[in-house]
Amino acid sequence: MLRIGLLLLVLPILVLMGVYFLELGDVRECLLVQHGHWDYRGGICRDTPQPFVPWVERSPWMVNGGMLLSVAGMALCMVGLYVKRR
Numbered sequence: 123m124l125r126i127g128l129l130l131l132v133l134p135i136l137v138l139m140g141v142y143f144l145e146l147g148d149v150r151e152c153l154l155v156q157h158g159h160w161d162y163r164g165g166i167c168r169d170t171p172q173p174f175v176p177w178v179e180r181s182p183w184m185v186n187g188g189m190l191l192s193v194a195g196m197a198l199c200m201v202g203l204y205v206k207r208r
Contacts, residue, residue: 124202130195134188141184142177 149160152167161168162175178185 127195127198127202130191134191138188
């Protein structure tokens with residue numbers, strides 16, 4: 123139970139960070155290389171300024187689901203540490 127808890131605690135955070143940094147790389151390329159403006163809803167580079175849309179608003183299931191899995195992993199870790207081994 124402890125191993126599953128640790129996996130659920132760490133894996134969603136790593137996935138969220140990975141997806142975030144992939145998008146950040148696209149945004150930086152658009153701004154610095156193409157000299158454009160990033161469309162957060164469409165995920166493409168445009169010539170006109172675009173409003174900023176937070177990540178939690180664009181994909182709430184991924185953000186909230188990842189955090190819920192991490193909390194569940196923390197609970198499983200706590201139970202795994204509390205319960206005595208047989």
